[in-house]
Amino acid sequence: MFGKFATKIFGSRNQRNLKRMSRMVDQINSLEEQIAGLDDSGLAAKTDEFRRRAGEGESPEDLMSEVFAVVRETARRTLDMRHFDVQLIGGMVLYEGKIAEMRTGEGKTLVATLPAYLTAVCGGTVHVVTVNDYLAARDADWMGKIYQFLGLTVGVIVSGQDPESKRSAYACDIVYGTNNEYGFDYLRDNMAFGIEDRVQRSRNFAIVDEVDSILVDEARTPLIISGSADDSTDLYVKINHIIPKLVRQHEEEGPGDFSVDEKNKQVFLTEDGHESAEAMLLESGLLNEGSSLYDVGNISLVHHLYAALRAHSLFQRDVDYIVRDRQIVIIDEFTGRMMTGRRWGEGLHQAVEAKEGVPIQQENQTLAAITFQNLFRLYDKLSGMTGTADTEAVEFQQIYGLEVMVIPTNMAMIRDDQPDLVYRTQSEKFSAILSGIEHCRDKRQPVLVGTASIETSEYLSGILRQSGIDHEVLNAKHHEREAGIIAQAGRPGAITIATNMAGRGTDIVLGGNLDMELADLGEGQKAEQASIREQWQQRHKEVVDAGGLHVLGTERNESRRVDNQLRGRCGRQGDPGSSRYYLSMEDNLMRIFGSERVAGLMEKLGMEEGEAIEHSWVTRAIENSQKKVEGRNFDTRKQLLEYDDVANEQRKVIYEQRNRLMEMDDISDTVGVARTEVVNELIDVHLPPESLEEQWDVPSLETDVEARFGLTMPISQWLAEDDALHEETLRQRIESEVIGAYEQKAAGVGEEVIRHLEKAVMLRVLDEQWKDHLAQMDHLRQGIGLRGYAQKNPKQEYKREAFEMFTDVLERVKNETIGILSKIQIQTSAEVEELEVQRRRQSAGGLEFLHPDATTEPLPALESGDQPNVLAPESTAATTQPFVRGGPKVGRNALCPCGSGKKYKHCHGKL
Known part of the structure; x- marks a missing residue:
């Protein structure tokens, strides 16, 4: 109650932030005339001035108003686009490390130029993250004109690029690329053969476009680099x-x-x-x-x-x-x-x-993996923008520490969101959809039909074909024509069927995309521009008079946010538009999650065939079902993150060690410390500390020393010949023998060769052991939920066992490295080079870069006894340790050991 009272007096947090930022907008606007008075060279020279002032200690906040004014003027000169006041606010929100929710068509792409330029002139590197290669390349080329005018460098990262091109792109001030490529490049860099093979540099600031799609929809499954298994x-x-x-x-x-x-x-x-x-x-x-x-x-x-x-x-x-x-x-x-x-x-x-x-x-074996949650938390600062984030505000805050700010539209939105129409059967629903499309076609109103699957889009396409209605289909089978179809979806009478958010990132302009039409003109057709513009104006007016774009949803999605994204395709920048969802009780959401009250209401009303319920109560009931699903999916992602955080901490340790090894030319001190530990641990097994000489197992020690270091040591003879030898002096003698043999080998091949060999061997062993550890972690995670049957907390058990497994990995790296270095026979530097070539071939060959689809397999919310079902390539079982039963085997017909009195097969052994 007090919170509501305080909000009435002081305004919500969002309103207070907007008020604060509006004062900065006034400052920027006051500088507009002064900045506009500069010639091109004077405007471009501002970059060096800002860099100098930032170097002298002026803060980015002090520079912000002037920097934003410069970017706004540059955009006007290079792109004929001037940032609206609300876009300036969006830029401030992004720079502060928040999420800006801006409606479709409000110019999010242009907004990103403001914080990107400010960060770059203050010495940082900016990664702008998009959902696909087309948008990354488009935005880098489009917005790049602003940056290049101001003397900044712009790079673009797309799949299939060669390493040298990527290295050049990452060296730029501002980089555009996809979430997948940034993630895979991070993993590849941490599998790289040498420092010179890495492509990325610092991760200062990430601006994530369509942040809800990347950090929520795709957050349930990791990016994986894998190699072939059995x-x-x-x-x-x-x-x-x-x-x-x-x-x-x-x-x-x-x-x-x-x-x-x-x-x-x-x-x-x-x-x-x-x-x-x-x-x-x-x-x-x-x-x-x-x-x-x-x-x-x-x-x-x-x-x-x-x-x-x-x-x-x-x-x-x-x-x-x-x-x-x-x-x-x-x-x-x-x-x-x-x-x-x-x-x-x-x-x-x-x-x-x-x-x-x-x-x-x-099948494949995981070589490296990371989730988007942990990838983007590597950045010093993270921000994002989307048209629909407010419904996931809690998740953004809890998982990423990101606050969502809703930015007002530049012009008032006049879109008419009509209540859902709910029918009893799918056939009734599709008949109504056909009537709705025909009604829009008759008045020349363009229609965008959103479907949840290819199957539905093609079924509906078949219905329209039978009715003789011309239309376009945009789904995964026709993605090559995506930009062209979307560009003309706003023409009078156009009917476009699209699977959910296909074409996201491309605006649907009422009357059709004029810029694309003009760009298609040849050199000899420039005179036709005026005629084309006039035709477009007529088409635009015709569509506006017909009511703008009508969005027709064929079923509700599990997430309200996806529904809102579809609605957001119309009513952009103050344009008219309308939306409506057509549902049936046979739709997946209604059938699996739907409110029984809706079905009961339809029964009571005795509705006849073809009749629909249209009421805000029904719409609200469906949205409540969606909220339940969203909450369940959020719990799933949160639980998965808790499991992945365990692997993430281990990943950081391994990658840090690996990077340190790669950056060192001489790791002899590291090898020396490891050798001393291995020798002493081996001696401890056979000569326990503070034990009597009669308790020593000297013959086994001699055997293990030979097996581990390739050295024959007559330890029994030493003890027989020298009564003064005791535990400590014997340790020293064995260690000095091991060191002496190694130094003799090093002297034979030369200092440079042995140092090169040490580094090559340790890196190879580290990579192999980490790969096997990832496979074991996969198997541990798949079976950890069964611990709930033993009244144990699966999460705690996972953390404990994962820690023990990781400790073993570090021990194996140490032991195997020393074992190989002690026994390997190297004659020339060419043999070390061959070892390096094998490692390079192994690290580069036969790899697959996967991001298993997070959406085709929704995961259950995890209860305390459940385990997360992470979609990761299955690895060969040969690398895992056999399961060891913790107690006696329980027969399926025996009484359950939990004490319930039921048979095991009807209690904790129930399948």
């Missing part, structure tokens, strides 16, 4: 033949072999299914006689079986993926784009390949 394609084929024989359970406790949880995208074998699957696996020779599906040795079999079940039950062709050129290509639910090159992890992609009968590609 081939198990035959297993996928055999299990794929078994799945169709299993029967789906449609009612709880009803007959069937497996149940499907569509809400959480999971499948579960029933008791009957467990027996049926075992029988079929026995028959196919995949399971040995007398063994159970859930024996420790059959864990990978269970994994493959569940992957195949999910592939058949939860993933649909032309909805979650398409088959193109005999390959499975994932479809992004949020954009409708093909995610070429991306693969689902945990064997799911191979299971889908087996299901569709296309060639099965080898």
